[in-house]
Amino acid sequence: MSVPAPIAMLAELTHRCPLACPYCSNPLALHGKENELNTETWARAFGEAAELGVLQLHLSGGEPASRPDLVDLTRAAHEAGLYTNLITSGIGLTPARLDALEAVGLDHIQLSLQGTTPELADRIGGYKGGFARKMAVAAEIKARGIPLTLNAVMHRHNLDDLERTIDLAIELGARRLEVACVQFHGWATRNRAALLPSRAQTEAAKRIVAEAEARLRGTLAFDFVPPDYYADYPKACMGGWGSAGLNIAPDGTVLPCHAAETIPHLDFDRFPDKTLREIWYDGAAFNAYRGTDHLPETCRSCERVGIDFGGCRCQALALAGDAAATDPVCSRSPDHHKVTALLETALAEGDAAEFTYRRMPRKG
Numbered sequence: 543m544s545v546p547a548p549i550a551m552l553a554e555l556t557h558r559c560p561l562a563c564p565y566c567s568n569p570l571a572l573h574g575k576e577n578e579l580n581t582e583t584w585a586r587a588f589g590e591a592a593e594l595g596v597l598q599l600h601l602s603g604g605e606p607a608s609r610p611d612l613v614d615l616t617r618a619a620h621e622a623g624l625y626t627n628l629i630t631s632g633i634g635l636t637p638a639r640l641d642a643l644e645a646v647g648l649d650h651i652q653l654s655l656q657g658t659t660p661e662l663a664d665r666i667g668g669y670k671g672g673f674a675r676k677m678a679v680a681a682e683i684k685a686r687g688i689p690l691t692l693n694a695v696m697h698r699h700n701l702d703d704l705e706r707t708i709d710l711a712i713e714l715g716a717r718r719l720e721v722a723c724v725q726f727h728g729w730a731t732r733n734r735a736a737l738l739p740s741r742a743q744t745e746a747a748k749r750i751v752a753e754a755e756a757r758l759r760g761t762l763a764f765d766f767v768p769p770d771y772y773a774d775y776p777k778a779c780m781g782g783w784g785s786a787g788l789n790i791a792p793d794g795t796v797l798p799c800h801a802a803e804t805i806p807h808l809d810f811d812r813f814p815d816k817t818l819r820e821i822w823y824d825g826a827a828f829n830a831y832r833g834t835d836h837l838p839e840t841c842r843s844c845e846r847v848g849i850d851f852g853g854c855r856c857q858a859l860a861l862a863g864d865a866a867a868t869d870p871v872c873s874r875s876p877d878h879h880k881v882t883a884l885l886e887t888a889l890a891e892g893d894a895a896e897f898t899y900r901r902m903p904r905k906g
């Protein structure tokens with residue numbers, strides 16, 4: 543098969559983060575500072591990505607502002623010709639740093655939102671005072687006119703707050719609001735019961751987003767990601783494995799998606815041991831699930847296979863025990879009953895479930 547060039551790259555600059563969100567998509571085994579690529583190696587990666595065809599670079603984490611060299615990294619990405627998007631909780635972005643980021647060519651900021659009140663947001667983020675600091679940073683972003691997307695991660699504790707979330711996005715001058723219901727990867731798998739919204743909450747959210755989208759056309763754009771446990775069909779994870787984007791973990795491991803390391807039989811290459819071109823085109827992990835040949839007949843004969851590519855490989859492994867299977871969230875999957883059972887258990891336990899917060903491993 544012919545392999546297209548990647549369009550986007552997610553650079554997880556660090557796993558360090560002052561927040562401790564129980565739905566964080568980072569892996570359970572977080573990398574410490576000592577494993578992170580240095581400034582020069584990241585800059586090389588950005589240059590190679592641009593040569594490979596990448597257009598958009600997402601500077602992510604953890605909290606990317608935990609890197610003292612964030613401005614240098616952004617400059618390197620800009621000079622490589624990449625469109626730069628900073629994905630941040632806002633903590634660590636002082637006015638002086640925002641000025642410097644703007645001066646070196648930062649194109650866009652995607653600010654996470656844990657909740658619309660200090661009580662709710664600080665409880666979910668596990669960080670006292672975080673909401674107030676985030677709002678101060680949002681005001682500085684607005685004052686500078688830097689294009690802003692608000693990324694509201696939604697779940698059973700804040701989905702009822704959706705209307706206020708939309709109002710807040712407008713007040714903060716966001717151009718886009720991501721209403722992203724938690725997907726159960728990384729730390730969210732530890733918090734399924736505590737986070738899974740009810741079907742009624744999900745249906746209400748769909749109605750609210752549809753109404754707001756029509757009302758706010760031209761003012762605020764929406765991306766709505768419903769919880770896939772309630773969907774009939776899965777999402778096209780990463781736009782297809784190894785077909786649109788790549789991720790680099792803080793230690794240089796190059797991944798087809800941020801959760802790919804949960805598939806233990808895959809061998810992942812590391813940058814700079816190999817070039818990004820070698821890894822993208824010839825890497826064993828990238829070729830493992832490219833295309834649709836690995837999928838079972840249920841998918842290969844399905845009219846949607848070119849739309850969703852059989853769903854998420856990590857979810858297929860986690861729920862069906864086979865990374866090549868039909869994603870069990872699909873209503874046509876022979877394993878779909880496992881999702882139904884998980885849903886029932888999570889909803890029954892939800893009221894009593896406590897958060898397991900994301901934590902870095904203790905040293906020593």
Ligand code: SF4
Pocket residue numbers: 559560561562563565566567568603604605630631654900
């Ligand atoms: S989801 Fe929360 S804990 Fe994870 S990186 Fe983002 S702000 Fe930090």
Ligand code: SF4
Pocket residue numbers: 775776840841842844845846847848850851852853868869872873874875
């Ligand atoms: S059967 Fe496979 S291709 Fe068809 S909708 Fe389900 S996951 Fe997608």
